[in-house]
Structure formats: structure tokens, C-alpha cells
Amino acid sequence: MNGVQSVLAPRGQDAERIATLFWTMLGGGTLIMLAVAVLTALALKGDSPGRGWLRSERLVVWVGIVLPVCLLTALLAWGLFALRAGAVHSDPDALRVAVVGERWWWRVIYPGAGGRSFESANELRIPVGRTVNVELRTADVIHSFWVPSLAGKVDMIPGRTNVMSLVANATGVSRGQCAEYCGGAHALMSFHVVALNATEFESWLAHESGPAIPPADAETRLGQTLFITSGCGACHTIRGTDAAGRIGPDLTHVGGRLSLAAATMSNDAAAIGRWIRDNQHIKPQNRMPPFAIFDDRQLAALSRYLAGLK
Amino acid sequence: MPLLIRLVLGPIVWAAHFAVVYGAHTALCAIRPPGTAEASVAMAVGIATLAALLTLLLAGMTPGTAVRFRRDVTLLLTVLSAIAVAWLGITVLIVPVCTSP
């Protein structure tokens, strides 16, 4: 019940409201179920005292019509009030972040200083307690953005921009996942949301918007050279280098993220190496070609270079 | 044939009300500039709901047949439709118009 991706372990305003709604409905539903079971048992039992009352249309009218109408009216009203409470907050202080669904990863666009936005991928960092309005778009098919412990899901639909409001109540890591079937590797399209306190968030944002750390030793310098000469930059950006491709995820600070390949694997040099060489087995049909052209030394250099981009 | 239609007049009114209310909301929110559609949508929903309830009341008072089975069925369908129409109508009192969830 207490997973990082559980509806029942809420860490956000919306998720908490919905969890309360759920537990109440569960209680009511259980009572109704018990009542039906008891009435059925009475009806089946040969000669119980209540059977006379059960056998007429009165039962149907009172228990089958009047009672449900009353209960449903109450439930409908509650649901509508909850719906109103969960609507997009037009908070002037809100942080606006854009998330674009791609097959099968998430492009995250933060506002930067001076109106210049910058990109990250597969991880969303947000400040605790502040409203975050997430603009949801898609680059290809329909996806759905869902972080169960923060809020319900909203779809990403071609030609539309949907907005949802997130408010995290506590710091910590939540896991999210694409909830609308988007073909191929739909099952392997997850991400993390990290809620930070306000100061940590600001310093992280400042670092994240800056260029990549330059390579420090000969091996990572080789790694950087390989990154450029073997064509990685055609699809990936590393700010501060010649690599400026926009097809795949921005890798400027890839080493600082919690996971690789849309939360499919852990993030360290060995995993990066496996991904480069063997990504089609790790995440079938993903759109990165497998790069089996490197020898072990080259692969280690390239992986260490990328892992070092904190 | 008309007899069968009279039998289900209640649900037909519900369906018409549903179509009008949903269509008006979608169309008005899509074409009116933001900020001006709210009042017209609320008014459209309110008028449609009152008109539907009135129609159902009239239909309920004149069942149109003396055959008991048909009269009972017509009446109860009218009552259920009226409840459904009312449920639809109260939404506009609670939920804001034209905004995303």
C-alpha cells in the first residue's frame, strides 16, 4: 500500500483529498455489499421472520429505488465539490513547468532566468508547498501524466495543451508512469518527481539551468570526443558542447538524475554503458539505435563521461 | 409505434435535455471568448432543466393510457427521468463553467 507510486500513500493535496473520498466510498460500499448479502441470505432461508417483508414490491421500491437515489445524490454532490476543489489553481505565484510526452520518455521544460527556458528529461523536481502548474503536451501519440501519490492523471493529447496543478505536501521522491497506452514500450515509460524545500529547489534550478561540467581527466575527455564524433549530438544536447540535438533527452545533467531510460534502470556508469550498447533489449522498440561500435575502453570512457555530468 | 414512443417519453425528454445541455456547454465554451460564456452556459442549463422538468411533470400527470401495465411503466420511467434530469441540472450550481478539471 505504501509504495512510491501508490494512490493510498498520498503526499500531495489532490491525492489526499481523493484518498479520503476513496476510503469513505469503500466503507459505504462494504456496508451496501453486506446488506445485499444479508438480504439474499434471508431470502434463501426457508422461514425467517423478515421474509414476508422481503417478498413484495415494497422492498424493490424502498431499498432498490428510494435508498439508492438518496445515497447517490449525496455522493454526486460530494464528488462535484471535490471536482471543483481539484480544478487548476490560478495562483500568480505558481511555478509553470511543461512536460511533453514522447515515445517513450518525458521531455521536461523549466522556465529559466530571463524568460529563457531549458530542458531536462524523465524527472520533475518541484518545490514543496508551492503550486506547480504542469503544462502537458505530446510530441506524437496520446500519453497520460500520472503521479499517484501527488494527484490524479491528465492525458497528453495531440494538438492540445492540458494543465494540471500539483501541490506537494512533503519532501521526497514519488514515482509516476504513463497511464495511457502509447504502443511499444508503454510499460517502460516512468519518471520520478522529487519534491524539494524551497531553497534546495532554487539552488538546484540554478545549477540545472547552467552548462555541463567539462571533462576533467583524459578518460572523460575521450568520452566527450566519442560522444561528439560518433554522432550522439545529432539527437542529444549537452549544453556547453557542440552536441545540440533535440530529438532525444537533454543530457546536460544526466548524471544527476535518479534513473535512466524513463525510470527503467538505475543511473551509474555501468548502466549507461549497457544502455548505449544494448538498449533495444533493455527497452524494446525505443527510438535510440543500439551503439555496439565501441570497444570496452571506449565504452567505459563514454559512460564515465556521461555519469559524471551531475 | 406512437404507443411505444409514448411509453418512453420520459427517457426521451432526458436524452433531449442531456444533448442540449452538453452541446450548449461544449459549443459556448469553445466559441465564446473566455469570461463571457459562463453566464450564458449557466442560463442555458438552468432553462433547459426547468423546461425538461416541466415537460416531465406534464407527462407524468397525463399517462395517456388506461392500461395499468403501460401506465405504471410510463409513470415510473418519468419519475426516474426527472431524477436524472435534476441530477444533471444541479451540476451547474457546483462545478465552475468552462474550466479544466
Next chain:
Amino acid sequence: MNESPPADLPNPLPRPAREREELLRIWATPRGWRRLTAVNNTVIGIFYIGMAFLFFILAGLLGLLMRAQLAAGDSTLLSQDLYNQLFTVHGTTMMFLFAVPAMEALGVMLLPQMLAARDLPFPRLSAFAIWAYVIGGLVFFSTIFYDLAPRGGWFMYPPLTLTEFSPGDSADFWLLGIGFIEISAIAGAVEIIVGVLRTRPPGMSLDKMPIFAWSMLIFAAMIVFAFPAVILATMMLEIERSFGWPFFTAARGGDSLLWQHLFWFFGHPEVYIIFLPAAGLVSMIVPTMARTPLVGYRLIVVALIATGFFSFGLWVHHMFTTGIPALSLAFFSAASMAVAVPSGIQVFSWIATMAAGRGRFRITTPSLFVLGFLFIFTVGGLTGVMVAVVPFDFQAHDTYFVVAHFHYVLIGGMVFPLFATFYYWAPMVSRRALSERFGRWVFWLMFVGFNVTFFPMHIAGLMGMPRRVWTYPADIGWDLPNLVSTIGAFILAAGVLLFVIDLGLRFRRGKGPDNPWQAGTLEWLPNDVYSTRSIPHVTSREPLWEQPGLARDVEQGRYYLPNAPTGGRETIVTSPVDATPEYVIRMPGPGWAHFFAAVFTAACFLLLTVKVVVPAIACGVLAVLSCLVWVWQLDLGPGKGPVPIGAGISLPTYRTGPTSHSWWAMVVLMLVAASLYLAWMFSYLYLWTVSPEVWATGDSPLLPGVEWPVLSGALLLAGTGLLVVAGRGLAWTRPLRHVSPALTLIASLCLTAATIVEIFGHWTAGLRPADSAYAAMVYLGATLTGQVVITVLIMSLFAIARYAAGKLDNVRRLAFDNTALLGWYGAGQGLVGLVLVHGFPRLL
């Protein structure tokens, strides 16, 4: 209910010799290869159910494969691509090739028996629908073996299913499979509506109809209004895939949500389309086991009708998370509440009936399945109300919670009643009943297996597990509920396997024991291939309980139509409300034409799918020719004159106009066409609200001048008028009468020309269908009307041929009347279309 049976029965004893032999000869089932030509409801009905059940087993096996893959996290038992195919084919097969056909099959098989009709009014239409379904269904299912199966999910949302993201033919195979079920569902709906309303036994007024007949009537009516939406959606998807008309492409003014609106406008009622007949079956079994009439018959009828209507207000239920305005969501939430009430009515009516019995409720295998249904369906209904509450659905949507919910509703609400049905009605068609001892095992294995499989899915979903994932991380806490589900699935499968074994051991075609459950309805009358020996006069809802000696009198032939006065297959047609006898219809017997029509239709679609165009067209032509041969053999004319059916009643054997069953069928078909056109009008206006910028306006050069719609409209009106004159003309004297067929042809040519003018007008204005969503909608509207007028053209040529052959005159004029009816409808649709397409942009 307590009216006494007529003192004097309609026909005297003794009956003439060889009367029964004559009936047996007329209704005999063909042998050998000619068995393929059979049309009788008991023969093809069982075949139909058997095929539907086969698809249930096949799709169930795919389900087991998926459960095996999901038993543990990070499993690689199945590949990602195969898994994506599996869940697509599982869902599609269960919904389209099992659930709907199984219910239609029960309708085809049980309705004539319950109504004591000799057969449904259009036996060859049923057989055609079944063959098309069998061939198309098997081909569709087999794609899973060739790696050709669709991968887009049973809901096939674009843009994922457009050519860009789903190249190759696999998505087209889905469209093919669903095309067949569209054909057979519509054919079945026509059959069932006309059957229930017009072939009831004398005296069975609406309030005496068995609940199952009520539920099938609502079922069929819902198909008429729900299926056209998905027909239009599949047409659009196939057109966009093949020719690039941008219905769903946002960049050119289309909208992927349009598909969702149309698909779920069909898809949500679909759930009730499946559930209502099942509820009807339960309403038949419960009174028998309680030995008492149903408590709240009127309330259940109300519940069925209300469900039929309210279920059409739920479709956005599946689109709560798409970001449409909150108030729209609220409307659908409210309607979802409204549809819960009728289910409550039914549940408590059944409980009341169980309590009302004179003795204790009999616990037989059918009763066990009914009780299991009651429990499971109530749970599913309660979770259904939960997901109807919008904020909770934001969390539950597209998770395993929803998977659990709808399996509770569908397996609980449909499969358990179906198994109750198998055990309950098996003695009607099998020499031996199924084993009660096995039956209990089957029930408990299925009941326990079901709950063990699907209950943990609620928990997995709440723990955040999305649907349609082929694998999941092992360290996230979903392992345990998934492992339990997988174990449960195999227990459930063991139950089904045991049932199949029981079926193999005990099911033998033939006449079983008469009325083993002491039920009260007409299907338990003694019967044979011709249904009942004579058609009873009914005075109550449970005639076998209320009318003593009915079974004996019917079997002795003392009721109506104990013989075959026209020398062929026939049954009595009664009025739709009060069921007073109106005429005797003569029905076609076995034949090859409808069989070949089905085979060539299937071949045509299949070849088109794999893009072998020329043979496909050849098959299409052959299919149309087969249909023409088939209908040529109908309309036998009034030659046999009025025939006596007993009690001094003499009924005509031929009717045309509004009392004829063929007129009713044509009206139902027109309702289907009208729903299709309404769905198109909705789509047109919907896409305009999404992308007004691609729409033509009054001053746009893309909008043809007023002269074009005026010309087209004038042609439509001319066609309408000419059809009226042609209809009168059939009554004129000889030389002048020959004008009538010519006028019919000119009229249908006028209608065709009107459509061509409409298309040509837009073409000369420079509009091309692939330009924008606006253009695509304009051409699609004309295409829909084109379909109708081409059909009218073919029908008018057919009518002319009938006239030339001397088979069409002022009395024997069904061919003309139906042509004219469809012609008027087509003209009306065309005029409405002209007003919308040329008027609406001028308003902007």
C-alpha cells in the same frame, strides 16, 4: 393473469393424418454438405453459440498467457510486442467476437421458442450474419499466430493506430474483424426487433412478454443506436489510414478525441448491450427456481428501458482524464449515477422473488451461477459507482482497478448468467441435461477462481499499476497481488475446462426431457424442428403454470396453425402491442445464396485488407449478386390466398405497407442509417468546435456557390416526387403502367445525380478531401448519402427486373415499396446534409 383459457380450443381433434409428417418434412434440417444451407433457429442458433463460446475459450487462453507473463515483475516470458498483440486480441475477441455474438445467438435460439414462433421472421438473414461472423472472426483471431495481430488495444485510439505509428496491415485486421461484427450485429438487431414485436403468439400482449424478450428488444434497439457510431469511427479510421483524410490528425484540423467520443458512444452502451440480455436470462431462471412469478415485473421492464436510455449518457465516463471542461465531466458523472438506479431495481426484484417462493429457493447449478452473478455483479456495480465519481476516476482510470471493475461487471454480469443459461436451457436442445454434480464443481472453481483473479487487481491498481503494461519493476510491491491473480486465473480456467469436459460427455443434440425444471414459459412446451406443433393462445406471463393442459393441447395441435396451409415454412404475425393475429408470413427455407453472400462478403473484406484489390472487387460483385439471388427468392406474393389457422380465423398470407414485417425491417434499417448520419453530423459540428480555423465561412472560395446545393436539392425533391408517382403508377392500366418502373429508375438516378452534384460542387471549388478536417467531413457526408442512393439504385434495378419478370404489380409490390421507402429516406438525409454543409458555414 387469471383469465381463463378459451373454452373451445381453436382446432378440433382428431387432427388429419400426416399433418405432423408434413411439418417435419417442411422443417427438416438438410443433411451432408447441405447442412451449410440450414437456416432454422435451433440449428444455426446452437452453431452460433458454439462459435461464440469457442472465441471465449480462445480469448481466455490469451488471458492466461498474459497472466503468466505478469505473475512476477521483470518477467521476460513473453516479448513486449507479443504481449501488446495479446491484450489487443483478447479484448477485441471477448467484446466483439464473444460477448455480443453470444447474446445475439441466445436471442436467435431462445426467442422463437419463448414466443412459440416457428422461426424468426428473417431466417436467412440470421444465417448470413452468422457465416460472415464465423469467417471474419476466425481470420481475425488467426492473425495472432502470424505476428500480424493489431497492437493498438481493443479501443484502437488514433493517432497510435494511424499509419504513421502503426504501419503495415495489422491495424486493418482489427478494422476487418470489427466490420464483420458490425454487419452481424445490425442484421441480428433487425431480426430481433421485428421478431419480438411481430411474431409473438396470439394474446401475448406487451405486459405478458417474457422478460428475456423485453431485454432482447432493448438490446436490439440499443444496437441500432450504438453501433452506427463505431461504424462511422471505423470508416473514418480506415479512410484516414488508406487515403489520408485527416479526421484524427490535429495538424490538419482533426482531433484524436473525436475517435474517443464515437468509440465510447458505442463502447459504453456496449457494456449494457452485453449485460441486459444476461439480466433478462436471470429474470427467467429466478422465478422458475423460486416456483413463483417474478416480483416487480413492471419495475424490471422499467429498469431495462431506463438502462437502455441512460447508458447513452455515459460515454465521456471513459474520457474523464482527457482535459475536457469540468462541467461536462459533471454531466456524465450525473448520468452515471442515474444508470445505477435501474441495476438496484433488478437486484432487489430478484431477491424479492427468491423470498416470495412457496417453498425454499431451489439451489441447482443454474441457481448457483445466478447467486454468484448477484454477488459479483453487485461488487462490480459498487466499484462502477466509485469510478463514476470524477476525482476518484482521475486516480483509478487506466489502472488495474478499472480492469478489476469491468471484469466484475462483464464476467459477473454476463459470463456467470451465460453459464447459468447453459445449465438451465441445455435440456431444451440436448437429449441429456448437463451434470449437476459436475456443475457444482464448475461453479465453485469458477467463482473462487474469479474472485482470486480479479479481487487483487483492485489493490494492484490502487498501488499504482497501470493497465496494458507487459512488465513492471519487481521492487515496487506489485508482485504479490499479481501472483495471486495469476493463480486465480488458472483456477478459473480449470472450472471452464471442467465445463467443456461435461459438455463433451453429456451434450447430445436432440429432444431432451420435457420441462425438467417445471418452468412456466413457452420454450418448455414440447417441441421439434418446427418449434411447437401448434401456436398457443396466451393469457398470462407463465402460461405453463396458469393454463392447465396447455402443453398437451399444443402438442395435439389444438391451437393455431397446427399444419402448414401454404405448404412451406410459415408463422403467425401478430400486432406489436396486443398481439392479435394479422397475417401468416411465408419464410424461406435452406438455401445457398445467403451462404455464398456471406463467403464472398468475407472474402471481399479480407482481400481488401491485404490490398489485393481486383479479386476483392470481384468478390464484392459476387456478394451483391448472391444477395440479389437470395432476395429474388423472397416475396412469394399473395398466390396462396387467405389460409385458416383455427377458431374460424382466416389470415392473409401476404401484406405490404406498414403492417408488413419487411416494412418494419426497412424502418429499423433506416434508423440505423439515420443514427450513422447523426453521428456524422455530431462529428462535423464537433470538429468545427475544435478547429474553427480550417472551416469554410460564407465568403470562403472553398464553399461552392448557392447554385450547387439548390441543384442538388432540386434533384433530391424530384426523385422523391417521382417515387410517389411511380408508386401510384403501379395501379394504372396496362400500357400506362409500364411507365412506373421507368419512373422508379429515373427517380433513383435523380438521387444519384444529386449526390454527384454535391461532390462535384466541392471539387470544382477546389476542395480536396485530404486538405483538412473540414474537407474530409464534407466528402464523408456526401459519401454516406452516396451509399444510400447507390443502394436505392441497385434496389430499383432489382424492382424493374421483378416487374419485367411479372413478379411485381400493384398487389405484389414489396420490392417497390421498400425501394421507395429507402429512396425517401435517402432524399431526406441528403437534404439535411445540404442544409448543414452549405448553411452552417454561411452562418459563421
Next chain:
Amino acid sequence: MARRWWQPTRRDAVIAALTLCGLAVAGFLVALSGVYDIAASRSHLEITRWFLEFGKRRAVATYSLPVQAPPSLDDRNLVRLGAGHFRDGCASCHGAPGEQANPIVRAMQPAPPPLSVRAPTWTAEELFWIVRNGLKYTGMPAWPAPRRGDEVWAVVAFLLQLPEMDAARYRELTRLPPADTPAVAACVACHGDSSSPPVSRLVPRLNGQSQRYLELALRNYAHGQRPSGIMQPQAARLNSRTIELVARYYAGLKPASVPPADAEAGQIERGRGIATGGFEERGIPPCLTCHGGHALATYPKLAGQSEAYIAGQLHLLQKGIRADTPQGAIMTPIARLLSDRQIEDVAAWFASVEP
């Protein structure tokens, strides 16, 4: 009802079955005795020959039904490529205009037919099927790289011209130009050198490619990882020293472009856009990131390469035919993103630029 002659009795069926069994046993006994002479020194009995020929014709006709010929079989680039392979692979058995087949080969049974006479008795589709699949019991081998139908069509295009071809024309088509060193003579025959362009636009120009890339390509050809019925036999003949020699030779030549083909200006412009900037909407990366001057030595440089060769290779990549090498595996998914028109555009642009 009287029984008609076409309705067999059980007795008829038994007689038929026994007859069939008897025939089978007799056939087995003939084979067991070994009386049928299979010596190549004598020809078949006339009836046997007729029957085998008949069977062969029917089989080829049936199996070539699904084959569809490309539209341009009279393209001279195709004919020249086919001619080169015919000279090296076919002429030794089948002879050629002005050349006799090898006398050893002529002693084969059946003897390889002179194709100037026999090729016109088949349709283009049938010839394709024979060249690709070979013929059992005749000595005619199958194409070593069965997925390279494009190469087979080149041979077919040549065969279609063969009946009208005199010895002079044949010599002109298959002339071996003088080579700088004997080691590269076979390569220069098709690929040209600093003074002559490749014999066909379907053959790549190798001047100025990196030595690493050329060595890699030859090894891939030799091991069949890069399938080609034309290059595999050539590359397999080379040892690692000669591979290095050839590669160094071409790497040392000054880069040169093929003569420009006629392409419309818009096409070249569109191609330039894709090659330099990619096509982000469809996820197509810019070609020049890897195929320009600053990339790994194992990536080929494409500037100045002929459009026919580039387009042909992209189509092979789309079909997954080159996916067995690590480099091909990278390029395959990228090629699949390109539409046919984009392939034409990109190829036209590369052909138009100076290396």
C-alpha cells in the same frame, strides 16, 4: 437411383489403390537394381530430357509468379553493373559474345546453355528467379546473398540486352581499365580510380574514404555481414594484407565526385535541409553529424557520392539487410524514418556537393 459411371464402388477404389502400390514398388525396384545410367558422358533419354525440361519450365513459371520487375530494366547503370558481374561470375560457364565457355564446363550434363540464345526464352521475372535461386541438379548456383534482389536485377538487366549484343559492345561494357597496381586491378574495374569514375552510378566512388572504413567494409563483405552477391566473392579472395593495401590505396586518392546527375533544384534544397538540420518532427537526425568530416573514421563520408548508390543503400537499410553490422544497426532505424521522397532528396543533395 441408378449408379452413374462417375460414382465408384468400393471395389473400384481397392483396385486403384493396389495399382498405385504396385507402381511404387516397381519404381523402387528399378532404382534398387541401379540400371538407370546417370553418367554425365551420355545424355538423358529424350523422354526424360523432355520431362525434366517441362518440369523445370513449369516450376520456374510458378515460383516466379509473385516476382515484380522494377520499372527501369533498361537503365544503363543497371546494365553496366550486371555486365561486370557477368564477366566475373557467369561467363566462365555460359560463355559470352565472342567468348567460348570453358571446355571443362562444356562437358557438364546438362551443359550450361549459351545465354544469348536461351535467355530470351524466359521472362524477366523468370530470369530473376533463376539467378536468385539457382537450379537443382544443373550446377547453376543460387545468388550468394539471397536478400539482394537489387543486385540480381542488375544481372537480369544485362541478360535482357545479351541477345542483341555483339562482341565489340560486350568488350566495351566489360573492359578492364589499366590499374596503378595489380593488387587493386579487380577493384578499379568497377570502382574506378583517380582518373576514371566508377563504371555505374550504382557503384560507389571510393576515393578519399578513410582507410578504417574501407577495411571494415571489405571485412564485412567477406564475412557476409554486409550481404552482397557481387562484393562477397571479391572480398573473400583478399587476405588481411591485401585488404589493408586496397584500403590504403583508395584512402590515399584525392576525393572526387561523380559527374552530377540532373536533379531539380527544390529537391537538392530539401535534401540539404535534412542533411544539415535533420527533420525533428519525425525524429530524423542531420546526416552530416556522422557523414560529414568530423565523425568517426568508421563512418563513410557521403559528399560527392552518386545519388543512385546512396538511395539504393538507404533502401537496403530500410529493409534491415545491413542490420548485421554495428554500424548498419545504428543506421537501420534512422533509414526507416525517411520517406521515399526524403531519400531521393538527401541522395540528390549529397551527389551535388563537392567532397
